[in-house]
Amino acid sequence: MSVENVSATLTVAVPAARVFAVLADPTTHSAIDGTGWVQEAADRAPLTEVGQVFRMDMHHARHPEGDYQVVNKVEVLDSPRAIAWQTGQEKGDGQMEFGGWVWRYDLAPLGPSETEVTLTYDWSAVPWFIRERGIRFPPFGPEHLVNSLHHLAELCHVR
Template identity: 75%
Template sequence: MHTAHRENVTATLIVAAPAARVFAVLADPTTHSAIDGTGWVQDAADRAPLTEVGQVFRMDMDHPRQVNGYYKVANQVHVLDPPRAIGWRTGEEKDDGHLEFGGWSWSYELVPLGPSETEVTLVYDWSAVPQHIRDHVGFPPFGPDHLTNSLQHLAELVAVASSDSTNK
């Protein structure tokens, strides 16, 4: 299920895993390319787990509208409430190391439905994007199924993580 509003789009899926396990997968930047529903996220340049608000993690990206396709983004964690919520805003790192954010963010809200199920809501919000960026980039910059695809990928990763931990 997904809903679209003027400045955000959301999708919700029930995942067959405890919230802590879902959160652990989301807090691991190395899983983000497998979760991504667009194929734009390639690899985690920063591989440390997300553990605090303000933490920055960079991702290698590939998008046909970029020069040569490849670019990096710098994400900054702005929500971290294990195992209930995690989110980051996306931007870029300038040559001088300064971070500049475009005004959009990703967040996941996790609601335990019992010991082995979690309702996960993914929110892509662009309400803080300045008009000059909106004029250049259409929002959202992906189709309506992107968030649903991402949540399905997350559910598959969590299932693999669950079976790996029970097989050890």
């Protein structure tokens, strides 16, 4: 069986609570994103509970629509240790459909002002009907997670 997730880890010189606060703020996600696909938070409220839904405006040159919107549902919210969300789309009838891929950040305090951050992209729950469409997982290069973690670290220092 093949591994169906990819992770990267970076130590940042800020407290875990500050890192968590940045991650729980959807308005920071475009600045964190290592691909440039995330454009802007359509839902700007901080993430405060499991099951909360937030939307992001996206752009990808190879997406059929170019500009599109994703819907995310918070799966884990354990301040200041972990936060994760599943990504999908809103269908024309208003129903949400999730694709089975999850973004997760695990935070391990290494002291009062240092945190080890692990970002994991997991596509193990992607159903066969989506895989049949020929979507490659992960849909980005290996540098994406590392870039995202460096962007997160920079953002934590300026906030």
